[in-house]
Amino acid sequence: MTAEYAIETIDLVKRYPTRGPTMGRGGGRGGGASFGLFLDIIMRKKRPFIEALRGVNLQIKRGEVFGLLGPNGAGKTTLIKILCTLVLHDEGEAYVNGIDVKKDPHAVLKNLQAVLPESRGFNWRLTGRQNLYFYALLYGVGKKEAEERINSLFEFTGLQERADDGYQRYSTGMQRKLLLCRSLLSDAPILLFDEPTAGLDPPSAIEFRDMLSEVAKERDKTVFASTHNLFEAQRMCDRIAIIDQGKIIACDTPDNIRYKAFDERILGITFHEVIFNEGHKKMLDELEKLYGIHSATPEINSDGIFEGITIRLDKDMDLSSILEVIMKSGLKIKMINTQEPTLEDAFMEITGRHPERRMRRP
Amino acid sequence: MGIRIDLRQRWIGIRVALRQIWAFTMRDYHSWTTYRSTVYTQIINIFIGVISWGVNATYVNRQVSQMYGTDYISFLVVGVAIGNLIMPLVQGVQSELNPWTLETILTTGMGTSAFVIGNVMWRYLFSVFTFIPYLIIGIYVFHVTLNANVPSVIVAFIVSAAILLGLAMISTGVRIVTKSTDPITWAINVLQSIFAGVAFPVVYLDTIFFPGVSMISWLLPQTWVYHLCRLSMLTNPSLSDPQFLIQLLKGSVFAFILFPVGYKIFQWGVNRSKKEGTLGWY
Numbered sequence: 001m002t003a004e005y006a007i008e009t010i011d012l013v014k015r016y017p018t019r020g021p022t023m024g025r026g027g028g029r030g031g032g033a034s035f036g037l038f039l040d041i042i043m044r045k046k047r048p049f050i051e052a053l054r055g056v057n058l059q060i061k062r063g064e065v066f067g068l069l070g071p072n073g074a075g076k077t078t079l080i081k082i083l084c085t086l087v088l089h090d091e092g093e094a095y096v097n098g099i100d101v102k103k104d105p106h107a108v109l110k111n112l113q114a115v116l117p118e119s120r121g122f123n124w125r126l127t128g129r130q131n132l133y134f135y136a137l138l139y140g141v142g143k144k145e146a147e148e149r150i151n152s153l154f155e156f157t158g159l160q161e162r163a164d165d166g167y168q169r170y171s172t173g174m175q176r177k178l179l180l181c182r183s184l185l186s187d188a189p190i191l192l193f194d195e196p197t198a199g200l201d202p203p204s205a206i207e208f209r210d211m212l213s214e215v216a217k218e219r220d221k222t223v224f225a226s227t228h229n230l231f232e233a234q235r236m237c238d239r240i241a242i243i244d245q246g247k248i249i250a251c252d253t254p255d256n257i258r259y260k261a262f263d264e265r266i267l268g269i270t271f272h273e274v275i276f277n278e279g280h281k282k283m284l285d286e287l288e289k290l291y292g293i294h295s296a297t298p299e300i301n302s303d304g305i306f307e308g309i310t311i312r313l314d315k316d317m318d319l320s321s322i323l324e325v326i327m328k329s330g331l332k333i334k335m336i337n338t339q340e341p342t343l344e345d346a347f348m349e350i351t352g353r354h355p356e357r358r359m360r361r362p
Numbered sequence: 363m364g365i366r367i368d369l370r371q372r373w374i375g376i377r378v379a380l381r382q383i384w385a386f387t388m389r390d391y392h393s394w395t396t397y398r399s400t401v402y403t404q405i406i407n408i409f410i411g412v413i414s415w416g417v418n419a420t421y422v423n424r425q426v427s428q429m430y431g432t433d434y435i436s437f438l439v440v441g442v443a444i445g446n447l448i449m450p451l452v453q454g455v456q457s458e459l460n461p462w463t464l465e466t467i468l469t470t471g472m473g474t475s476a477f478v479i480g481n482v483m484w485r486y487l488f489s490v491f492t493f494i495p496y497l498i499i500g501i502y503v504f505h506v507t508l509n510a511n512v513p514s515v516i517v518a519f520i521v522s523a524a525i526l527l528g529l530a531m532i533s534t535g536v537r538i539v540t541k542s543t544d545p546i547t548w549a550i551n552v553l554q555s556i557f558a559g560v561a562f563p564v565v566y567l568d569t570i571f572f573p574g575v576s577m578i579s580w581l582l583p584q585t586w587v588y589h590l591c592r593l594s595m596l597t598n599p600s601l602s603d604p605q606f607l608i609q610l611l612k613g614s615v616f617a618f619i620l621f622p623v624g625y626k627i628f629q630w631g632v633n634r635s636k637k638e639g640t641l642g643w644y
Contacts (some may be wrong), residue, residue: 016639078639084469088636109471116642121466125396130389138470140378166396186470269495287500303592 006190006222007060007083013091014078015049025062033229052078054246056094060181060224062189065216067237067254068226069347076226076245077116080194083224084114089282096190114192115181121182124168128159128178131167132185139186146185157211173204180211184219185254191215193225197232205229214243234343243353254343259315261346264294266339267311267319272332276306283329284309292317306331370638378474386480387487394484408446408492409499430596431564437592439500441560444591447493447519450485451526464640466517474629509598514606518590521610521617525583535624535631541640550582558584583620586613621639 034180052075060066066324070076082094085105094101097111104112122131127151135145154160157177162170171176176196196212197205201274213236216223227233233240234254241251250257276298287296287309294312301307326333341349394401432439467477499508529550557564557579564579579585590613593599599606635641 013640071461081639086465086469086636087639088633088639106473109469114469116465121463123393125393126389130392134385134389135470137381138467138472140381141380158611 004061005059005095007063007065007066007224008055008095009056009058009092010094011081011092012053012056012082012089012094013051014053014082014087014089015051017049025246026160035116043058050099051246053089055081056243056246056248057080058241058248058251060222061144063216063220064237064238065213066225067233067240069226069228069230069233069240070243071228071351074243075298076243077194079243080114080192080224080226082109082117083118084192085111086114088285109188110186111188112190112341113186113188115179115183115196116194117291117302121240122167122175122178125166125313128170128174128181129154129163129164129206131178131206132181135182138243141185149187150181151185156184157181172199173201173208176208177206177211180208180215184215189220190222190224193223195343196225197227197229205232207239222299225283230343230347240343242350248348250350253269255352258343260342261349262341263315264312265341267313267322268308268335268337268339269311269326269333270308270335270337271306272309272334273305274331275304276300278328283331286325287311287322290321293322310332366514375436379473380388382472382476383480383483390484394488402489404492408495430592432507432509432596435504436500436596437563438505438561439496439504440508440592440595441588442521443493443496443500444588444595445560446496447486447489448522448526448587450489451523451530457599468632474625474632478625482527482530485561508595509519510595511598511600513601514594514599517595517601517610518594518613521613522591523589524617524621525587525613528617528622528624529583531585531624531628532620535627535629538628538631538635538641539638550584553578553582558582559588564589580612586616589613 005267010101056075056079068076070077078087082089083096083101085101085108088102096108098110099107101108121135124132126134132150132153133146136150137143141149151160151165154163155179158175159174159181162174167175167178176199183193193212197208200208209232212223212225213219237254239251239253240257242257243247243249250260252260281317284296284298287293292314294314296312297310299307299310313322323333365482382483402444472480483499497506549629554560557567557576560577564585566580567576568574590610593606593609632641
């Protein structure tokens, strides 16, 4: 362990007890709390369990915006809850700014604030301002400082006009902004968000995302956000990790993850209209013989017009040799498209959920 | 130097905890004031409650000389007033047990004591306000005879508060794990309704059922809450009165056991629930 990282986990394991007879794998929490469970605990009965996290290793640098991607039940929320001390892990280690989350939860919570959408914690009968003031005092912020911070946060989020309205009158977007205000009240250097834009309409989601990016850059915070939203992750995060069935299966920058997931890319070339002939057939054969070309498929319409070619090639291949062969055949190029893999393609590929590999236009 | 820094840090910690308790109190007060109709009905309930109990007691009025040397109406009205004063201590912490607030509040890093006290403070202050009209109506309408010794009343209330907070924490700690009825508090409450002497002196149990049955009452913590408060309000005992001191000591045994045990069980419940991953469940 070093304090070099804002967040570090080493071989983190979390098991949840379940009523089911088998020991499964993956995220979902099993079993229900009940009087029977209470008796089991008293009698120290061993119960079956599921593994929500299976040896998670992560290192998140200070000032990074880090995204955690994963399908439902992959273990994202469990990891976030362990980091904010709401769930205790079974094995491994987890550190926040070098502080062990199990040994010193109070110190951890001085360094980190979590925004969990399902646990809003706001009193519906109070105004936005009264709610924030309540939390400011719980964080140990003095009265005057609390008022100043609250005013500045309302200004930052654009809620100042509605600060003294009852919380129950807030829209979902405003409620989410108030959550952001609350997470910034204690001035903790690390912020955790579980599905930060879930349930928001597209304009509100974009606005909220921009606010998070601004918080990270201008207020010098480390942001750790779990999300299903791949576009959001690609746009907002410096690095992302993909978690599946309780294991981190990829961790890199969004671009690297996109490229590393595939060993080929697709080049689409469109020609000025010309009838497909033998010369073009030879050109295609020549193309397929080039080192690095996986396939070259012509696009010929029902009138026999040669419209273009789709070429699958090594992702690092030099394109000049391809263009040289085409130019030599006398074809006139109208348009060239490199079809990049999206993060969604990479995610589906890495998590093994891709029905068939496909590329999409950017 | 080291001791000075330690004391300073402790003082800062206490100030933060007091601020947190204040935050809960003000939050609950502000929230309460938004329920206007509830405010009116609660005030009306105070009057209706004391009048109905008073009318019943007048109807069956008899001497309660054996234990408190007073009449039944004084015994009952004081008992009802005490019940009204202490029950919020039990209900306050439990009311905060919902997934929307518990997880968020625990991520603020606040201590268990501030959480528990903060959650009961407004309810308790409110019940103190309602306690006074109970007594005023009792005295002026039903001619209740109060023989209170103020220092003894304060000490009796502190011991009672410790007993009830202990019970509240036990109940809350178990409920955090089971997410349903707490069997311990349920059993105690069922026994209380018969044996704790809310509406009659416990010694009458021996004449109603069979001799010696009132012994069960003295094993229930709530009996001691009512008993100590009634003694201090009806028999004018000074704190140097050996008879009262012995009773106070016996009641304090419950407080000394239940308060720390409750604190531990509450913490156990929170930790257990964190281990099970069910803290946010309800």
